[in-house]
């Protein structure tokens with residue numbers, strides 16, 4: 001019988017912990033943590049992600065604001081705004097919602113954000129510090145995955161962990177975190193990607209399999225070892241006649257056939273997704289309390 005790793009439940013617990021700390025800090029005279037999101041254009045998915053972040057901020061007692069730009073905004077105009085926010089002492093965290101319009105360089109924008117306000121953990125300084133094990137803001141999804149393993153007391157030390165996907169926001173950083181020399185690292189990590197040969201032979205050896213591929217239900221039962229821990233990062237919207245909204249979410253893992261083989265598995269929705277937002281809140285609280293680690 002498999003166990004569900006309930007990200008929604010863990011996220012609720014962590015949000016309660018954050019709210020309590022915020023309340024305590026305010027009673028000691030500190031200000032509310034403040035998260036600012038820059039949103040360019042009106043892409044539907046980006047609007048949804050940002051509204052979830054704002055809602056989560058409210059729930060834990062943070063201030064939050066959105067700064068909107070049309071998709072005609074120039075890179076320079078954005079850079080000027082980011083530099084202004086970098087200097088604003090009231091603002092603890094800054095997120096620029098990605099993707100940006102094609103004429104804007106995401107690298108230039110990310111590198112303009114002051115690393116101590118980069119609660120998304122995308123700045124090369126934070127990525128670099130995280131890589132060599134120094135205090136850093138760790139990007140939200142990888143941090144959420146490690147926190148799930150920690151809260152479920154799933155040991156990683158000495159385990160073979162296979163990550164599918166090498167993106168800078170999920171696959172690569174999670175592979176680094178799990179190989180770090182610490183309590184929730186010490187794994188032997190294999191990072192697979194689109195050019196990997198014999199993928200199935202590698203994934204079948206995984207004690208912990210992390211799927212961050214971006215292809216719906218890519219991981220099938222024959223790719224998974226019995227009693228593996230499977231973490232599904234994928235999010236895919238598919239049409240459904242069974243839901244009121246007319247759609248439902250699927251992951252990168254074919255849950256129904258893979259789950260019976262697992263010891264632990266994250267569902268989609270309700271697994272990694274809720275942990276991503278919570279990690280952003282955790283980073284913003286760290287910034288507000290100068291606990292830059």
Ligand code: NAD
Pocket residue numbers: 141164165166167168169170171192193194195196199212213214215233234235236252272273274276
């Ligand atoms: P991405 O498209 O940037 O990266 C996908 C990676 O998968 C690439 O590195 C590629 O090499 C690898 N890949 C593609 N096809 C492959 C194949 N056939 N075999 C092996 N490797 C292959 O994606 P991403 O931004 O890392 O996101 C991955 C998934 O996670 C997406 O579904 C995305 O929507 C989702 N996501 C979820 C959250 C969350 O909060 N749950 C956060 C970020 C991304």
